[in-house]
Amino acid sequence: MRRLAYLLPLAVLAGLVGLFAVGLHRDPSRVPSPLLDKPAPASTLPVLETSGQVVQPPDMKLSALRGQPLLVNFFASWCVACRDEHDFLLQLAREHSVRIVGIDYKDTDQAARRWLADNGDPYALVLADRLGDAGIDWGVYGVPETFVIDAAGVIRYKQIGPLTEADFRAHVAPLLGSG
Amino acid sequence: MRVIGGTHPAGVACASPNVAGVFVIRALLPLCLLLTVASASAQVQRSRPEIPLTPAQERQYRALLPQLRCLVCQDESLSDSQAPLAGDLRYEVRGLVARGRSDVQVKRYLVQRYGDFVLFKPPFKPSTWLLWAGPFLIAAVALSTVAVYLRRRVRRPLPDAAVDPESLRRLLDQER
Numbered sequence: 010m011r012r013l014a015y016l017l018p019l020a021v022l023a024g025l026v027g028l029f030a031v032g033l034h035r036d037p038s039r040v041p042s043p044l045l046d047k048p049a050p051a052s053t054l055p056v057l058e059t060s061g062q063v064v065q066p067p068d069m070k071l072s073a074l075r076g077q078p079l080l081v082n083f084f085a086s087w088c089v090a091c092r093d094e095h096d097f098l099l100q101l102a103r104e105h106s107v108r109i110v111g112i113d114y115k116d117t118d119q120a121a122r123r124w125l126a127d128n129g130d131p132y133a134l135v136l137a138d139r140l141g142d143a144g145i146d147w148g149v150y151g152v153p154e155t156f157v158i159d160a161a162g163v164i165r166y167k168q169i170g171p172l173t174e175a176d177f178r179a180h181v182a183p184l185l186g187s188g
Numbered sequence: 189m190r191v192i193g194g195t196h197p198a199g200v201a202c203a204s205p206n207v208a209g210v211f212v213i214r215a216l217l218p219l220c221l222l223l224t225v226a227s228a229s230a231q232v233q234r235s236r237p238e239i240p241l242t243p244a245q246e247r248q249y250r251a252l253l254p255q256l257r258c259l260v261c262q263d264e265s266l267s268d269s270q271a272p273l274a275g276d277l278r279y280e281v282r283g284l285v286a287r288g289r290s291d292v293q294v295k296r297y298l299v300q301r302y303g304d305f306v307l308f309k310p311p312f313k314p315s316t317w318l319l320w321a322g323p324f325l326i327a328a329v330a331l332s333t334v335a336v337y338l339r340r341r342v343r344r345p346l347p348d349a350a351v352d353p354e355s356l357r358r359l360l361d362q363e364r
Binding site for chain 1: 259260276280300301305
């Protein structure tokens with residue numbers, strides 16, 4: 010019993026080491042979203058017409074897109090990191106026929122159109138969140154952020170920062186596959 | 189800590205305070221400010237209508253902001269932060285206060301979107317009870333350890349001062 014008492018500090022140390030091992034590998038800039046497994050916010054946003062298309066109606070309610078899983082990607086032409094994930098989004102849309110809805114965050118329509126014309130347009134639909142109000146409803150605190158919405162319109166995953174192929178394989182593909 | 193290589197503005201715009209400490213933050217502060225300013229000027233500045241508040245609402249608004257955390261520069265409150273998002277959230281809070289929402293309602297509005305993280309003072313609930321109760325638990329363990337130690341020391345019987353004459357004689361006999 011006495012012996013065990015001497016081991017106590019060692020046990021406390023082991024506990025602390027374990028705590029730090031977990032804690033130090035967490036990225037505090039990634040704040041978990043409380044919206045996971047909740048219905049996606051029903052934002053109504055104007056449609057950004059790209060490459061000459063004219064869309065009717067001019068406003069789109071995001072909840073109207075239910076029925077099959079989709080990615081909702083917040084981006085902006087002024088966002089440097091969005092450029093990093095753009096090629097992968099193009100590849101997803103082209104090769105995996107993933108339906109991606111782009112939300113152009115705090116941007117001008119003109120700049121976004123030019124950006125998409127220059128870099129390619131992976132989006133099935135682009136909506137304009139000109140003042141960032143929809144961003145607040147979605148808990149967006151920077152761009153890019155990408156949400157996976159299932160067929161029932163429920164948010165199943167949130168990617169903070171650029172969506173990489175590894176992240177897609179690990180977190181997104183299983184959700185799209187199971188529908 | 190993904191600060192410099194970070195790509196999400198939350199990672200780029202500000203150092204996180206928790207890990208590497210103040211020195212890193214000091215070192216990155218100019219970068220942080222630069223990036224904040226750069227992204228602010230790159231973003232489109234649209235003017236929104238001013239929201240008038242009554243003096244009481246103004247007081248409520250001013251009291252609320254320091255309790256709310258900016259998610260971009262995480263060690264700053266909404267009243268301090270220069271990040272564009274903080275400006276948007278201030279505007280949102282101002283709008284809610286103008287519509288007569290209580291402090292609790294405003295906080296709930298933000299927590300629903302950004303999680304408990306927006307509150308500098310986390311709520312007491314199962315996932316945080318250790319956080320709140322931890323210091324008291326540690327103090328209780330320490331105090332009871334000290335108490336047990338002291339009591340044992342008092343109760344320990346003192347060595348008998350009187351010498352047993354029999355054994356003394358035996359010892360002396362051996363000496364001879």
